[in-house]
């Protein structure tokens with residue numbers, strides 16, 4: 001059977017997904033943001049992700065991927081995949097469902113019997129049934145007899161999205177056998193295995209588990225970094241030894257200057273709110289939040305401790321993680337504000353970020369005259385910097401604070417830098 005697919009929401013998830021599915025299937029990419037569609041039609045980049053521009057131009061060139069700002073075009077598909085944002089509404093202590101509900105409305109208004117609707121946006125447990133199935137039934141469609149539904153969580157990591165889409169297993173919770181088999185046919189185009197779970201709720205819970213566990217493990221790892229600073233131990237050396245051939249420590253991660261990105265700053269809190277409604281109070285989320293949300297302040301205090309009156313600071317990396325341009329909840333922006341409030345001049349640099357004004361792509365430009373170089377993002381380019389050149393451009397007695405452990409300490413010290421790492425003073 002030749003399947004046509006519609007992707008609703010062309011962001012960090014929907015866009016690579018559309019490009020990769022178009023390797024074998026006809027794909028229509030729809031987004032409510034008409035300016036985004038215009039750029040995509042003109043072949044202009046709308047977000048930075050390694051390999052994405054090439055994948056998009058190949059898909060568009062093949063004639064199998066087209067874009068539309070017109071909701072009616074979603075009807076020209078057998079499988080409709082929803083990948084819109086599901087932000088957390090801090091005041092309501094719940095998901096802001098506005099994007100999801102509008103996507104569901106568009107799908108329900110442009111559907112035919114036999115279609116399958118797959119939800120890939122991250123949602124609280126029960127959402128596929130309580131919002132998608134409910135809306136379809138309200139329109140007169142029997143589920144699963146007329147229209148099938150699937151929840152399949154998206155688990156890729158920004159900066160390596162293309163690789164993840166091609167290799168990660170696809171977890172599928174379907175309303176029925178037919179929907180499972182149709183959706184699996186679509187998902188298998190990307191390459192990853194299919195793991196079937198009994199129902200959409202189980203698949204929804206898998207995604208929440210991913211981000212709950214990650215947030216908690218980050219809390220533990222960041223606290224380990226703080227402990228290592230007190231103990232005079234190098235946290236990275238210690239973690240390497242603790243994890244080697246010891247699966248029980250597999251969950252431990254690399255400490256960092258704070259938790260950025262949209263997912264970890266919403267999903268643990270969405271899960272907490274969701275469980276509170278079911279009468280279960282989650283404890284670990286709050287403890288991890290306390291540690292993780294303190295990390296930007298901790299890094300700011302490191303700058304104060306080692307160069308109290310620094311007037312010129314260069315920040316290497318604005319994006320919240322390596323090889324992406326995503327600055328949502330980026331710790332570097334918080335630290336930038338704290339340092340500026342102290343009267344310091346801060347120069348931001350990032351090879352990918354275009355959206356933050358004053359950011360230069362050229363790290364050598366940013367470090368000119370700086371007393372402190374604060375490494376905030378694990379972009380590969382920062383591990384490959386010409387430190388000799390950096391030293392020649394910075395002020396006298398330059399200080400590097402490396403929150404990612406990507407600068408070689410020996411080399412930096414040999415060149416005459418003062419060096420301090422997060423968890424490795």
Ligand SMILES: NC(=O)c1ccc[n+]([C@@H]2O[C@H](COP(=O)([O-])OP(=O)(O)OC[C@H]3O[C@@H](n4cnc5c(N)ncnc54)[C@H](O)[C@@H]3O)[C@@H](O)[C@H]2O)c1
Nearest residue numbers: 009011012013031032033084085086099102103121122154
């Ligand atoms: N970014 C990630 O790394 C990642 C990873 C796994 C899961 N997720 C989840 O995937 C979902 C999407 O995340 P994202 O980072 O791609 O979001 P995003 O903000 O980058 O993209 C969402 C897109 O949906 C569009 N949109 C909003 N309402 C729409 C509507 N009614 N119809 C059509 N388009 C609409 C927006 O214009 C935007 O382009 C979220 O639920 C997120 O939690 C994200």
